[in-house]
Amino acid sequence: MLGLKAAVAAVSLCLVLPLAPAMAQDAKQVPTSNAEMQLSFSPLVKATHGAVVNVYAERLVQRRASPFAGDPFFEQFFGQRFPNRTEKQSSLGSGVIVESNGTIVTNNHVVDGADDIKVALSDGREYPCEVVLKDDRLDLAVLKIKSDDQNFPVLKIGDSDSAEVGDLVLAIGNPFGVGQTVTSGIVSGLARNQVTDGDFGFFIQTDASINPGNSGGALMNMKGELIGINTAIFSRGGGSNGIGFAIPANLVKVFLAAADSGAAGFERPYVGASFEPVTSDVAEALGLKHVLGALVVKTVPGGPAEKAGLKPGQVIVAVNGVTVEHPDALGYRLTTAGVGQTVKLDVIDNGKDRTVEMALNGAPETVKPDERVIAGRSPFTGAHVANLSPKLAYSMHLPTEDTGVVVTDLDDGTPAQRLGFAKGDIIVAVNGGNVGSTADLQAIVESEPGFWRVEIERDGKRIRQIFR
The missing domain is CATH 2.30.42.10 (PDZ domain)
Known part of the structure; x- marks a missing residue:
């Protein structure tokens, strides 16, 4: 029996020894003993959790008191007997203090449209906040605490490119409004795209539990560094299924630098x-x-x-x-x-x-917008149109390589609105002739052809329609 145990030990030693040099070269190691399995994240959490805050956003919305409000038939007889009322809508999320002066990074969808924003720190302090910079495409926002205090706790921003699949991570936030919560997991995937409806498509995936309210919170590595802003979950029931996504910290750095520089908006490079x-x-x-x-x-x-x-x-x-x-x-x-x-x-x-x-430069204004409001008798009456340049295309969330004449707005109740034109439509051709500028479109409208064969581009698809 001793001989068998000795043989097994010898084989085990042979299997382990060749791996030892390779493991010694890598700081990341798999736990190999019960003692290592019983290690705690608590020292790391104590040192960093103060920099993660709860974000409370309120917005005022108009509610119709009557189901018939806005209906011209009923209002003709009853008038405005049921005036609209104003209600408050509240949203809850999380944020991360990244600068000691109270600068916070969170998700845009947490604060978008908010009239009043407050943050609560883990020690019970509450402060009002103002939005410094936000971008709905990246789903990032930078807030600033309104306070003279310049010594807020900070979570250092790490290098998200150093994250590898299998790395241990912690997610800190305020899920379901129950209070600050820490969950653990690993990095499940990198460079994930087609996660949200926005045009940003590069996320860190993790199985650390992320739920509603975690949005804008921290995804942290074992060095106590921020490597991502928790943003989205994949769920059919609204709860965590172990598939969460975070915006990489390296993008947060660039966005934060734009906010610190006083930029009015975030600009991405134009490729053409x-x-x-x-x-x-x-x-x-x-x-x-x-x-x-x-x-x-x-x-x-x-x-x-x-x-x-x-x-x-x-x-x-x-x-x-x-x-x-x-x-x-x-x-x-x-x-x-x-x-x-x-x-x-x-x-x-x-x-x-x-x-x-x-x-890498910003999107240029290759042509002057020359914005016009189309008048007269035509399908375009009431449409605001402009010459499309890469700069305007970027601001309207259109592909920057698109050219032509774009609809920038529509007046209520006008023919252009009733016929179904929409903001962002590119007018390609009218009656077989290409529309290269707003002047071209204006000239066609003033000729009053009486017959309109219109071709537009919407969301990358060509739509053709005939109007009389």
């Missing part, structure tokens, strides 16, 4: 190109070894991409040496590099590897 994911069919057709990267579909003449030498059919596989998994990841890497910088792109062109440099 459109991209598609690399599918298995595309990879096979182009002779790629891996199904990843951003396939160049179209470039804008004179744009940064064309100036850098990018052409349709090429595939961008890395930015500054960091792998690009998909077009959303490309957008993330360029955004975190920042406007005013120059990046190196690793490109596969006809099966050959090459590196190009591309300057």
